[in-house]
Amino acid sequence: MTRRTPRPRERGIPEATVARLPVYLRALQALNDQGTPTVSSEDLAATTGVNSAKLRKDLSHLGSYGTRGVGYDVDYLIYQVSRELGLTQDWSVAIIGIGNLGRALANYGGFGSRGFRIAALLDADSSIVGDKVAGLPVRHIEILEEVVGVEDVSIGVIATPAAAAQTVCDRLVGCGVTSVLNFAPVVLNVPAAVDVRKVDLSIELQILAFHEQRKSDGHGASEWFGMPGSLRDAGTSDLSG
Amino acid sequence: MTRRTPRPRERGIPEATVARLPVYLRALQALNDQGTPTVSSEDLAATTGVNSAKLRKDLSHLGSYGTRGVGYDVDYLIYQVSRELGLTQDWSVAIIGIGNLGRALANYGGFGSRGFRIAALLDADSSIVGDKVAGLPVRHIEILEEVVGVEDVSIGVIATPAAAAQTVCDRLVGCGVTSVLNFAPVVLNVPAAVDVRKVDLSIELQILAFHEQRKSDGHGASEWFGMPGSLRDAGTSDLSG
């Protein structure tokens, strides 16, 4: 079974490209806010820190929305990228675990510039259930299944302690959630049909430490040539705001 | 100038491998805590959610620390991975921007299981300067340069609003910081010698939305073959704890 995809891709966009589209989108919105009508791949690439050829190839996966000799129409491109990312519809998000991090996430302004709606805040600690966080009441995790059903939650954000993460995840998956953003430092076990992305501070720090060590490590200079660029766009997620 | 690296890699470990080492390390420490003396690549791979061949290849970059027919000595491997990641020395971390997120980060227990020390908490808001967060006093961002010098900060964590991020980053870089972890939703501009990793909630959500859309999108099934697995290990960072 499993016919190995014969053609390069069946109307699919490369994962690497998908990860960059949100970055382009943010830059485009900034351009739009300041009234810029069109932008060239060169300029947009510069502000987003990527190679212009890569940017053009990324955008070419969405279609031919540029005008040779001119560039891209900012408005139109925003629409196309948004549509491709699925931001033309609203997604309900539930945050589970309202500790320091959960609060930070709940208060995250704009929440990805429209497209996402915080549908519920859940926690196991009865002493904070009922509190208002970012204008929303914290509800008891006991009613997770009910809330997911009623609010039609499609993305679950896990901000619980590591020990509770897998259980929470199982319950989310159990009631039909197929996208999970995990902030707990554990590897979640899920069925293949469920997408999990993880955000882990300690891993990021350790990766930085590795490179930092390399810098001082051996000596002072040399060997600095072989390693082009920085990790500029190595990281993935993004929070504050 | 810039001689294009002629050989594949100069005593270097692939970036993809570096990103996974912290995951292995965490699993190894869990094994160690429960008294397991040795582990096979198969088992360790299972708990970290990777292919066992990939795990072995990753570890082989550090040297030959396994024993055929037996597996890897947990203690020894923890040491080797830690050393490779530069965790055998302590790194001073400064967190700039003590809002919801900054607080969450400061309170992040264990802080990556040793190796990292929070050296300073800085904020521009005078009304919170002097407050104690996670046992540390919040200091004014005005003295950033002084603090970085005195505390020998090597990693800066930016948790400020987007508008302040670039300025803060410039100041950090200006006083010698060469590793930055950025939580603000902006692309930071830095010299090539500086490593920046970014963590961005809205980007993660947008990536999930893209895939979520794909699931419901076209229809019910089919086209599910060409796209194997999930994004299991697509994400990068990790916070809560």
Place this chain on the structure above:
DNA sequence: CCCGCTTTGTGCTCACTTTCACAAGGGCGT
């Protein structure tokens, strides 16, 4: 001391990404 079982380390192949380089195309000035 030898044999067979288990698990590592790795050569090789295939897939995915990035980047270069350039032909094709569109607008604008003359």
Place this chain on the structure above:
DNA sequence: ACGCCCTTGTGAAAGTGAGCACAAAGCGGG
């Protein structure tokens, strides 16, 4: 109406990563 200049879209090459499959190598039992 023509031609120049600019920018896109993309073929091809090079670099990076994933995973199979297997030979090499310890360990323990007989």
